[in-house]
Amino acid sequence: MSLPTIPIITVFERSPDGGKGLARDMRVRWALEEVGQAYEVRLVSFGAMKEAAHRALHPFGQIPTYEEGDLVLFESGAIVLHLAERHAGLLPDNANARARAITWMFTALNTVEPPILDLQTTKFLEGDKPWYEQRLPLVQNRIRDRLGELSDRLGAADWLDGAFSAGDLMMVAVLLRLKASGMLAEYPNLSAYVARGEARPAYKRAFDAQLAVFTGKPPT
């Protein structure tokens, strides 16, 4: 009888967000906590993640990665889906409802996150370009287009499709990147949706664990 394998994830040795939970290991930590799976972390410096040993796990030299026995995964969405398929708690039992929950995972990553990443890129990498002032509102309005459609779809519901699922986990994680910009506050039901995600005990445990890496103090 083999012992259960404790998965290992890789995380920033020192997250550039100062422990605000914006790095993508947070999604994996949250999913692990939602399904009640203990895990270990391997801290990776910016230099080490570009070296051969880490690239053997992640061809693009990034975090997170996920190791479980002889299985190695990268891409936070794929890791969350793997956990959701192997454990109860993140996908419904009903086959059609499962397919819809996975649809919302892809929606978060492929439809909502790209314009948000474009805003981050614009702000952090293009601020000194002559066309920055002209481009910024175009990028912001592309985000508003998506947020307006998502807000209309969510309406007054607690979650996107019935019970909380991996689709909501991914969507809340994506929307959290927007919080500092103030744009999320323009959509009260989306702000409340994100706050419901942050209020989940599993989210709080995941957040405290990633913050502890940054502060060096054990989670409270």
Ligand SMILES: N[C@@H](CCC(=O)N[C@@H](CSCc1ccc([N+](=O)[O-])cc1)C(=O)NCC(=O)O)C(=O)O
């Ligand atoms: N598509 C991949 C993207 C992985 C990714 O972007 N990883 C980033 C960290 S999470 C992205 C991130 C970074 C920093 C902040 N922050 O707020 O400071 C937020 C999110 C990374 O390893 N970056 C180092 C590199 O590419 O060399 C996934 O979803 O797993």
